[in-house]
Every structure is written in C-alpha cells, then in structure tokens.
C-alpha cells in the first residue's frame with residue numbers, strides 16, 4: 001500500500017461514526033485531513049484527537065445538503081492545501097455525510113423523504129461533481145461514497161432510505177465511467193450494520209431493528225469501515241477497487 005503523506009483529504013460527516021473514524025485513519029496513513037459536519041465542537045474534538053496522534057487536520061462546519069456549504073468546503077480545503085504546501089490539490093474526498101430513516105415505503109414517515117434525498121443524494125452528488133471537476137484537472141484523485149447494503153439488496157425494512165443509497169451507488173458508477181480515463185477513481189463502500197449514532201438518528205427501535213440483528217453476533221465498528229476506506233485510497237494509481245460490501249461476518253441479509 002502507498003502511504004498518503006503529502007496528500008489532502010476531505011471527509012464529510014466526520015463529527016461521529018464512520019466519518020470520524022475515517023478521518024483518523026487517513027491522518028494515520030499520512031494525509032492532512034479536512035473534517036466537515038454541522039456540529040463544530042464535535043469536529044474540533046476530532047481535530048484535537050488527530051493532532052494528539054501526530055496528524056494534521058482542520059474543521060470546516062457546514063450542512064452537506066446545502067450546495068453553498070459544499071462550495072465553501074472546497075474553497076477552504078483548497079486554501080488549506082495551498083497553506084500545507086500541496087499546491088491546492090485535493091487528493092481524497094470521502095462523501096460520507098448521510099442519515100437513515102426507519103421503515104419501508106409504506107411505513108417510513110413521508111415528511112422525511114425530501115430532506116433525506118437532499119442530504120443523501122443531491123448534496124452528495126453536488127460534492128462529487130465539485131470534487132470531480134478538480135480531480136479531472138489534476139489528473140488524479142479518489143472520491144469514496146458511502147452507500148449501504150440497503151443500496152445493494154432491496155430490503156423491505158428500509159426501502160426508502162435504501163433507495164437513496166441505490167441512487168448514490170448508481171451516480172458513483174456513472175461518474176466513474178466519466179472520469180476514470182483522467183486518473184480519477186470513484187468508489188462505493190456499502191457497509192452493513194455499523195454501530196454509531198446512525199441508528200438513533202434513523203429512528204431504529206428494538207421492534208423495528210435491534211431485535212432483527214441479534215442473530216448477527218458482533219456487528220461492525222466505525223473503525224472497521226475506516227480501515228477499508230484507507231485500503232482503497234492507498235492503492236497504486238493503476239489499481240481501482242471499484243466497490244466494496246462490508247458486513248459483520250454473521251449478517252446473512254441484507
């Protein structure tokens with residue numbers, strides 16, 4: 001594996017869970033990291049933790065569903081990259097900010113549908129496009145998007161949330177075909193159950209979720225997914241791991 005020294009990475013949704021773990025992992029591998037989410041104090045704690053481990057990071061607070069905030073994130077990352085002597089390059093963008101929604105098409109709350117698409121699909125696609133424009137000019141770069149096993153197998157239990165992740169994986173693969181000739185890799189990582197703040201924010205309860213996963217045994221920690229993302233972006237430039245499904249060993253479905 002190549003190390004990431006001298007590279008600049010952006011991780012959205014980095015104030016908790018998979019994003020916070022991924023920011024720490026990319027910093028451990030040598031990247032200077034820009035962490036993004038809405039909760040500024042939580043981001044500052046992630047930056048302090050990375051700094052304490054000898055890494056380099058800054059926080060940019062913003063809402064990943066708002067295109068203006070995405071524009072500001074890219075502008076501040078470019079300034080950070082120039083300041084760090086990286087000539088305004090952005091090498092890795094992990095499009096991770098997202099949330100779940102308990103229930104299927106019939107049982108989820110339709111009042112949440114628009115906001116879910118604005119964050120999980122439209123905000124994500126906007127950032128992918130901005131990153132893609134820069135990386136095509138650079139002639140290299142990694143865009144890693146967080147899909148889900150619910151966007152890999154159709155599940156009646158989280159049908160509406162799953163549809164956002166199907167859309168995102170489809171956008172990522174379409175974009176990969178647009179940009180791969182320019183040395184840019186677009187990868188979808190599809191985790192299964194990862195214990196984080198995700199479950200509470202999605203409205204998962206014992207009845208609609210936790211009872212069903214007991215049989216899986218130990219589920220994933222955010223660090224388990226972070227290591228996979230570190231592996232993907234550390235491959236030599238001619239190697240692209242296009243898509244990864246990461247499950248707890250005992251999870252049969254989805």
Ligand SMILES: NC(=O)c1ccc[n+]([C@@H]2O[C@H](COP(=O)([O-])OP(=O)(O)OC[C@H]3O[C@@H](n4cnc5c(N)ncnc54)[C@H](OP(=O)(O)O)[C@@H]3O)[C@@H](O)[C@H]2O)c1
Nearest residue numbers: 013015016017018037038039063064098148194196197198
């Ligand atoms: N956990 C799982 O089982 C699982 C499985 C498959 C896929 N995923 C996907 O993995 C990604 C990360 O999930 P996680 O498990 O780490 O969940 P998490 O612990 O709830 O983290 C979600 C992150 O997204 C940020 N976020 C949420 N809404 C945002 C917004 N409007 N603008 C900016 N940031 C926002 C949150 O920060 P703020 O609240 O500070 O903004 C937080 O940092 C999501 O895309 C999720 O769909 C999770």
